[in-house]
Amino acid sequence: MSKKIPIIIDCDPGHDDAMAILWALASDKLELKAVTTVAGNQTIEKVTTNAIKVLTKARRYDIPVAKGADKPLIRKLTVGGEVVHGSSGLEGPILPECGFEPSNLSALELLIKTIEESDEKITLVPIGPLTNIATLLIVRPDLKEKIERLSIMGGGAYMGNWTPAAEYNIWADPEAAKVVFNSGLPIIMSGLDVTHKAYVTREENEILRAQGNEISVFAAELIDFFSKYHYEVEGFPGCTLHDPTAIAALIHPEIFTGVQCNVDVEVTGELTTGMTVVDTIGYKEKIFGEKVDKNTYVLFNVDRKKYVEYFFEAMKALN
Amino acid sequence: MVDVILDIDSVGDDILAVIFGALNPKINLLGVTTVNGACGSIEQAVNVALNTVELTGKNIPVYAGADKMLSPRKSDDEGDPVNFDEELRWKFGDRLDKFNEKAPTPVRKPEPISAKEFLIKSFNERPGEITLVTTGPLTNIAQALLDDPSIASKVKRAYILGGAFNIYGNITPVTEYNIWADPEAAKIVLNSDMKITLVPLDVCENNRFADGMLTRDHLADLTYGGKGKVIDFITDKFPIYIDLWREFFQLGGFPMDDVITLALAAYPELCEYTEEVFVDVELEGKISRGQTVAYFGRQIIKNKMREHKNTVIAKSIKGKEFMDLFVNTIIGKEV
Numbered sequence: 338m339s340k341k342i343p344i345i346i347d348c349d350p351g352h353d354d355a356m357a358i359l360w361a362l363a364s365d366k367l368e369l370k371a372v373t374t375v376a377g378n379q380t381i382e383k384v385t386t387n388a389i390k391v392l393t394k395a396r397r398y399d400i401p402v403a404k405g406a407d408k409p410l411i412r413k414l415t416v417g418g419e420v421v422h423g424s425s426g427l428e429g430p431i432l433p434e435c436g437f438e439p440s441n442l443s444a445l446e447l448l449i450k451t452i453e454e455s456d457e458k459i460t461l462v463p464i465g466p467l468t469n470i471a472t473l474l475i476v477r478p479d480l481k482e483k484i485e486r487l488s489i490m491g492g493g494a495y496m497g498n499w500t501p502a503a504e505y506n507i508w509a510d511p512e513a514a515k516v517v518f519n520s521g522l523p524i525i526m527s528g529l530d531v532t533h534k535a536y537v538t539r540e541e542n543e544i545l546r547a548q549g550n551e552i553s554v555f556a557a558e559l560i561d562f563f564s565k566y567h568y569e570v571e572g573f574p575g576c577t578l579h580d581p582t583a584i585a586a587l588i589h590p591e592i593f594t595g596v597q598c599n600v601d602v603e604v605t606g607e608l609t610t611g612m613t614v615v616d617t618i619g620y621k622e623k624i625f626g627e628k629v630d631k632n633t634y635v636l637f638n639v640d641r642k643k644y645v646e647y648f649f650e651a652m653k654a655l656n
Numbered sequence: 657m658v659d660v661i662l663d664i665d666s667v668g669d670d671i672l673a674v675i676f677g678a679l680n681p682k683i684n685l686l687g688v689t690t691v692n693g694a695c696g697s698i699e700q701a702v703n704v705a706l707n708t709v710e711l712t713g714k715n716i717p718v719y720a721g722a723d724k725m726l727s728p729r730k731s732d733d734e735g736d737p738v739n740f741d742e743e744l745r746w747k748f749g750d751r752l753d754k755f756n757e758k759a760p761t762p763v764r765k766p767e768p769i770s771a772k773e774f775l776i777k778s779f780n781e782r783p784g785e786i787t788l789v790t791t792g793p794l795t796n797i798a799q800a801l802l803d804d805p806s807i808a809s810k811v812k813r814a815y816i817l818g819g820a821f822n823i824y825g826n827i828t829p830v831t832e833y834n835i836w837a838d839p840e841a842a843k844i845v846l847n848s849d850m851k852i853t854l855v856p857l858d859v860c861e862n863n864r865f866a867d868g869m870l871t872r873d874h875l876a877d878l879t880y881g882g883k884g885k886v887i888d889f890i891t892d893k894f895p896i897y898i899d900l901w902r903e904f905f906q907l908g909g910f911p912m913d914d915v916i917t918l919a920l921a922a923y924p925e926l927c928e929y930t931e932e933v934f935v936d937v938e939l940e941g942k943i944s945r946g947q948t949v950a951y952f953g954r955q956i957i958k959n960k961m962r963e964h965k966n967t968v969i970a971k972s973i974k975g976k977e978f979m980d981l982f983v984n985t986i987i988g989k990e991v
Contacts (some may be wrong), residue, residue, distance in 0.1 A: 381806040406808045408920075412973070414919070417956070420956060421956070424945055439900055494824070495821065495822045495823065495824075496822070497955060498954075498955055498956065499956050499957055500953070500955055500957050501949045501950055501951055501955055502944070502947070502949050505956070570954065570956075571954050572954065580980070601943055603941045603942065603943050603944045604942070605936050605940055605941055606940055606941030606942075606944050606945075606947075607939060607940040608936055608937075608938045608947075608949045609830075609901075609938045609941045609947055609949065610940075610941070612944060614828075614829050614830055614943050614944060615824075615829060616824075616829040616906070617824050617829070618824050618828055618829070618906075620824075620825070620827070621828075621829075624827065624828075651853060
């Protein structure tokens with residue numbers, strides 16, 4: 338068997354963050370070294386507690402959780418998940434009490450320590466606002482050479498979910514996102530273009546529940562709550578698994594298709610701030626003669642049936 | 657018969673739109689107003705319009721409009737699209753000269769009043785009766801609205817070629833040329849009370865609807881279907897357009913944006929449309945200035961200001977039916 342990819346998940350749980358963590362734990366291709374948290378879907382206190390509870394649920398007391406930024410780099414915090422994730426950020430299933438304490442280190446310190454101590458390059462999986470990651474790249478640019486790549490959930494080429502133009506994670510801290518996308522590091526972007534295609538229908542969710550093990554039932558209950566917004570407000574055919582897509586893109590790259598191109602972030606728009614400007618055609622170079630870095634592999638399509646099948650297998654494997 | 661004023665910036669599909677409008681039995685072109693845009697100067701826009709009307713043998717008045725955008729861009733904002741010509745020149749050589757070539761001196765003359773004056777006069781004289789079709793930057797329309805806001809509700813319906821929603825742009829990754837070229841003007845028009853049908857790149861420059869694009873097969877259909885100056889003109893000028901768009905934008909043919917937009921005024925059933933929504937234009941964004949943003953209310957942030965619902969957006973097109981209509985109109989077959 339090939340070696341596991343060492344990853345750090347930077348997140349703001351959140352139902353889909355929780356499922357991303359569980360999928361990473363279940364995979365024999367990934368080694369989850371640490372979880373860092375960032376204010377986003379809920380306040381930093383709530384999302385940190387939620388991250389610990391999810392790991393407790395999976396009985397993985399060994400994975401350190403460190404509390405990160407309590408607000409974006411420049412802007413004030415707008416909690417994203419009140420409507421979608423409920424007041425705790427993880428409403429729905431009954432959660433265990435926290436089985437362990439958060440790390441004494443800050444998210445930034447834990448990121449630095451984990452990357453420095455690793456023999457191999459680390460893959461970062463940011464699935465919340467990019468505040469912690471931007472801070473890391475600003476204060477320790479030397480560590481870029483020990484980062485393999487980033488698999489980000491955020492953005493969208495042609496759609497938004499927070500505003501018509503912007504997806505929440507990028508919108509929440511656009512300056513941080515701009516730093517990360519312009520860092521020179523290779524990026525896989527799971528934006529709304531692909532995550533809206535990575536959904537679980539009501540009928541499929543019953544199959545997940547019927548798998549019967551504790552984690553499958555837990556995931557099905559997460560989907561029960563999380564899908565309400567998708568059905569009622571967004572009118573989707575199922576529950577979109579946004580954040581788990583950033584994990585799936587690492588474990589099952591063969592089920593995705595995308596385009597390698599330049600992505601930048603709008604930070605001064607009146608209507609469009611926080612949108613990812615995805616240059617699939619290469620206009621900057623073609624029309625304006627401007628050399629640009631094809632910094633990002635932007636995912637556009639997924640084999641949904643396989644995605645759901647792999648996700649269910651992963652939930653069943655956790656006991 | 658639909659009475660139409662057509663506002664154009666006189667390159668490629670604008671020319672085909674004038675020809676189509678002049679020859680189609682369901683469209684009555686009351687006038688062609690011109691605006692500087694893709695063609696490079698108002699003189700060129702006017703001369704191309706005059707020569708095209710002359711070619712059709714019809715007597716359609718042409719009006720000169722705005723030479724400058726409401727808010728001209730600074731060239732250092734986004735750079736200039738200079739690379740375009742250089743890159744294409746080595747690929748297509750002298751054939752490129754047929755793309756936006758300098759118009760010969762026209763026989764006909766433009767009308768003595770300006771495009772703006774003609775628009776204000778026409779809509780005031782016949783409120784609710786005249787359809788407006790725009791295929792260039794919206795400078796003339798915005799200027800007319802600034803001078804006389806009352807015409808917004810006197811336009812029967814405006815069919816506007818502009819914007820991009822679920823597909824990449826054609827001048828920057830997120831913008832369509834007409835809106836990008838004069839976003840202030842577009843914002844004024846879209847924020848007015850005018851009833852608007854917006855025809856975005858989603859239905860025109862999208863390979864999903866490649867059956868609505870002009871190909872050499874259609875040029876052959878024209879050659880076999882009829883004779884005359886108009887057909888000779890199209891079959892001589894348009895191969896380079898087809899090649900350019902296939903090569904540069906990777907489209908299945910030459911997209912007929914402007915002809916589609918005009919055709920919808922008389923044949924609205926060619927497209928399916930969204931519900932009425934508010935569409936706004938980004939002005940401040942450093943990398944998204946000129947982007948169209950549609951408010952369907954499916955996002956978390958709600959904004960009461962966005963309840964001004966005056967625009968429907970074309971979302972699909974019966975491409976083959978449209979191209980059949982185009983070819984049959986040009987060869988004079990019953991449509």
